[in-house]
Amino acid sequence: MVSDGCILRVEDIHKKYGEREVLRGVSFDVKKGETKVFIGPSGTGKSTLLRCINQLTDPDEGRVFLHDEEVTHSGARINYFRQKIGMVFQNFYLFDHLTAVRNVEIALLKVKKMDPAAAREKALAELRRVGMEDWAENYPAELSGGQAQRVSIARALAMDPDVILFDEPTSALDPELTREVLEVMKTLARQGMTMLVVTHEMSFARSVANEIIFMEHGKIQEQGSPDDLMTGPAFTRTREFIGSFQDFGEQ
């Protein structure tokens, strides 16, 4: 059961690949409108955690709830939860043979069964939201990485998700393109979208996160507000990790 004010609850998630324990008991609650940013060294299970939340990966133990409903063990209802828990990946995963607007509207037609005119209208509205309406008729190969990522964000938004999971959405992009994607994410945060973001963009974490979660060895080692983690993380490894990013102090 998810308590008052929380829309997503992650309870004691464990995941092993072979003998390797990638997640060793991860739990947290997410409030509506909150942005949580996950940081930590490579290979510490951050992506696996996001994938367990929307069941792209099956956790070995633990449960995930959206509102009062269990996402884990939800059988055929997982397709409903995947609409409500959107995901944006590092590599966009757009269909190369479809234009930007077709990429956004395809799930509206196939999954939501909207009529074509309404689907087109909604797809264009979502492209407008991410500043991509002028590129609606372009194919992914004609877009920059930042533009392609904005289309993939529009595609997630089109499902009217309750939460969006972002898995290193800018790590395939150079700094200029990174900035335009982060600006879109900042706007979504300001508009009240609930977001879980795995990123190494520390200045984004500092300016947008309600909470930063430092993960290492498959566990949450420390969590707190950006100010708490900036001014005095209790855990030495958090200090060392954050200290290795010079941009954390930038606004």
Ligand SMILES: Nc1ncnc2c1ncn2[C@@H]1O[C@H](COP(=O)(O)OP(=O)(O)OP(=O)(O)O)[C@@H](O)[C@H]1O
């Ligand atoms: N499908 C899989 N099969 C086997 N091992 C996997 C699989 N997916 C992830 N792993 C392993 O699980 C560990 C955690 O990976 P994960 O991608 O979750 O970490 P991460 O913290 O997101 O790292 P990064 O920042 O490098 O993406 C890694 O050692 C990875 O090799």
